[in-house]
Amino acid sequence: MSFSKAQDLVRLAQLAAARRYGISLEEICDEFDVSHRTAQRMTNALEDTFAAVAVEEGDDRKRRWRLVDARLDRLQLRHDTAVEALEIATRGATADGRLRHVRALTDIRDSMLARLPERTRVEADAEAVLSAMYQVTRPGPRVDVVPDILDAIIEALRGPFRLRVRYSRNEAQRVLEPHGVLLGHRTYLAARGPAKAADIRNFRIDLIREAEVLDESFAIEDGFATADYAAQSFGVWQDPEQYxxxxxxxxxxxxxxxxxxxxxxxxxxxxxxxxxxxxxxxxxxxxxxxxxxxxxxxxxxxxxxxxxxxxxxxxxxxxxxxxx
Structure with a gap:
């Protein structure tokens, strides 16, 4: 996030805290001179960054974002992503045999969780993401993925929620049900496309051009485990005929x-x-x-x-x- 965007996010938090009924998308457009879509992204950032955000619908049927605790010095940042990052770092240190780092990272995570009143929820959300991610490491170059695309996939895994994507340059949008992420020289999304087939397939994340989390939950395939799915391949490519x-x-x-x-x-x-x-x-x-x-x-x-x-x-x- 750029410095100017960070400033806008802090200002938006101040407005949401100062106004009794919160702030609507239309008001954000006027205050920041931005489009409706940009205003939506700003409210998403507000919810992702601060834990005390309430979203309410008024008598005029407009949604408004309000900070429950108006004192900014008591605003509590969300810790979900921090816990996930510490867990992933710990896994990497364990795989490398860096036990000193493992102990240090574990202590930091435990100290953070001990201070959180919503510890159970944070741990549950982090586990939902981490259990769906499996590190497949092979030597050689890696293909970069767009951070916003990967963030959307992780948010969908938390639900789990369906994901609307545009895959490859010329394909129309499709809806996927994400089950896991395989990290390797190429990073793949393991997902089911309910409109086409019930089988779980791999989708190259670097070929996903757009990704939007939908407010539609779904049931993970019975018995599915990302580690078991990943173990069906040597690297990340899945082919039942070669298994x-x-x-x-x-x-x-x-x-x-x-x-x-x-x-x-x-x-x-x-x-x-x-x-x-x-x-x-x-x-x-x-x-x-x-x-x-x-x-x-x-x-x-x-x-x-x-x-x-x-x-x-x-x-x-x-x-x-x-x-x-």
Missing amino acids: GEVVWRFVPEAVERAAGFRFHPRQVLEPQDDGSLIVRFHAAGWLEMAWHLYQWGDKVEVLRPEALRQMVEGYRRSDFDAMP
């Missing part, structure tokens, strides 16, 4: 390096009598597997599936100076 057992054999000289990799969250490692290492897991996404396997040159052999073995067989080089 099955994957078996790789690493030669003895690559075993120590390969044993330190987490190729899949549910992998099984089987040391062999000849010093080699078998890695087994169930997943789809042969192309993403091929991209990764290329880095190992001829130090890895694909035993299953046959289609993946044929895909990589002609590209197992012997002249790489180092392994991943």
Whole structure:
């Protein structure tokens, strides 16, 4: 948020606190000389930033935004996003083995929650978002996403609420029911499109051009868990036709390096009598597997599936100076 927008938000808070019946969208348009759509975005920011915002409809059937506690020195900022950020940072520190940071981040989170009268709600909202986000980490470049799009998706996950999006440049708007977010070299939204099919599909978030949270709730698919859904793929790509057992054999000289990799969250490692290492897991996404396997040159052999073995067989080089 720019400095001028922050100033406008503080001024809007002052007006909403000072006026007995709050402030309407029309009044915001007049006060700030902005369009009706911009006024709506400003009220959204007011609700996201301050915890003591009441939205009421008057006798004239106009909605007005009012701050319950008029003393700005006692306004309490919302802590939902802060708790989510601390939890995500803690997960990253745990994955990296930075236990000192894990303890520090946990202490900060616990201290923050202990001071909140609405602790139960904040924890519940944060858990709703975090349980739907699963970190899928692979080496290589990442595709950036528009922050406003990701913010809208996170807000929809809190509901959960339906999301109206424009996907790709030329497609018409469609309504999605978001179930989770897969974070990786590309970030995907796992969602159901009720107008087309009941199956959950992946949508590249960098290809979502517009996203609007609708005031329409829906039921999460029974038994759905983002971690289980993510585990069906090697990276982030989902393809039911490719899903099955994957078996790789690493030669003895690559075993120590390969044993330190987490190729899949549910992998099984089987040391062999000849010093080699078998890695087994169930997943789809042969192309993403091929991209990764290329880095190992001829130090890895694909035993299953046959289609993946044929895909990589002609590209197992012997002249790489180092392994991943």
